[in-house]
Amino acid sequence: MKRLVAVTGCPTGIAHTFMAAEALQQAAKQHGVSLKVETRGATGVENRLTEEEIQEAHAVIISADVDVEEERFAGKPVVRVPLGEAIKKANDVIERALAQSPREAEARPTPKKEESKEAQRSxxxxxxxxxxxxxxxxxxxxxxxxxxxxxxxxxxxxxxxxxxxxxxxxxxxxxxxxxxxxxxxxxxxxxxxxxxxxxxxxxxxxxxxxxxxxxxxxxxxxxxxxxxxxxxxxxxxxxxxxxxxxxxxxxxxxxxxxxxxxxxxxxAPIKNIMTAMTAWLQSLGTANAVWLGLVLGAMMAFDMGGPVNKAAYTFSVGLLGSQVYGPMAATMAAGMVPPLGLWLATLIAKSKFSEEEREAGKAAGILGLSFITEGAIPFAAADPIRVIPSLMIGSAVTGALSMVWGCALRAPHGGVFVLAIPHAVERLGYYVLAIAIGTVVTALLVTWLKRKPTEQGGNENGSQNSDQTR
Structure with missing residues (x-):
């Protein structure tokens, strides 16, 4: 039996890290391949690969946006893929790893030399x-x-x-x-x-x-x-x-x-840029607030924990140190909406979702309440053309409303559990209303656009059966 090893890791280390690991393990099982996955999540490195396991491996899969100590894999064929690809196309990733030639890899001095131009740019x-x-x-x-x-x-x-x-x-x-x-x-x-x-x-x-x-x-x-x-x-x-x-x-x-x-x-120049940006954010008029909220909200739902999502989150988190709390409120609210909207959609349009998707909807609701946007990924992967635009519109609406209504959030995470802390959120009622409106908008758009399970199998516009995403 061929052996593979993999490393997964994302900056927040809450969802993508472990979703990628699980998807790869399931795909390896389908191919009859032994796979050990080292995860680099919020609690640190788990299931660390040993030197012996690396040497015995046919190939290495790296799906991470963080440092994974790549020097360990010198002389081994390495397949590098984004986290989203490991989650959505795990079977393809396993097949690519199995197709690697160890003899070719031995001629390569280090993993850095074998990086593609795309990997170097990233x-x-x-x-x-x-x-x-x-x-x-x-x-x-x-x-x-x-x-x-x-x-x-x-x-x-x-x-x-x-x-x-x-x-x-x-x-x-x-x-x-x-x-x-x-x-x-x-x-x-x-x-x-x-x-x-x-x-x-x-x-x-x-x-x-x-x-x-x-x-x-x-x-x-x-x-x-x-x-x-x-x-x-x-x-x-x-x-x-x-x-x-x-x-x-x-x-x-x-x-x-x-x-x-x-x-x-x-x-000094960067201080001037930060001062100007902070002053602009603190003095936003209604029109500018709407546009900023729309952009941040849409970014949070675009790739649900991917690079665009994390760019919006990092931007908002960075402003907390400058006592600018509005973008953080818009970002967290918008990040909660995709899984919450899909959960609501599975309740109000049961006929358009399989039994498995309805069960996944319950989990998505819990993840949404916890501000884990990745709960929407299984639905988006199964039907991206209909689901992703619906999520982006719902989140954009929430982000815009949060900014226009002057909501502010002093904690960078926690979902609904932070809302119970007095004064953590300014204009709490409006904040909850913004999340609720975005959730409803998302659910209505998904139920309007989505086809019934029997119709999705024959769709040539990008829909896939949910089994293909696991």
Missing amino acids: GPYRHLMNGVSFMIPLVVAGGLMIALSFVFGIKAFEQKGTLAAALMDIGGGTAFALMVPVLSGYIAYSIADKAGLAPGLIGGMLASKLGAGFLGGIVAGFLAGYVAQGIKTWLPLPKALERLKPIVIIPFLSSLIVGLLMIYVIG
């Missing part, structure tokens, strides 16, 4: 998402701490020595203070491994101190990573000094270069 995105994956736990923990401090009153934290003040210090003064340095540090780590961590953290801290915000952190992270990688690769040293290179020379020189550039060249 490199900066992977580095960014690696930083985001390490930043998100800090943002979520900090945001919830801040939200809890509001239980005692919106300004209760101003009274020193109180529990509210302690919660605000933990969340805002500490967790949020680490947000940008960690983002920057782990972008640099993804590029240059350990050599990039010190200059990345330092550059990110300087970005925070200079007021350059998350944009400055992103720039500092890429700068630190490429500077450290450049020194590591291109600075020749006498053999006696080579051992000091990773411990002393690279951290010192890269931190010096990044630090001076941030202070004297980069920091």
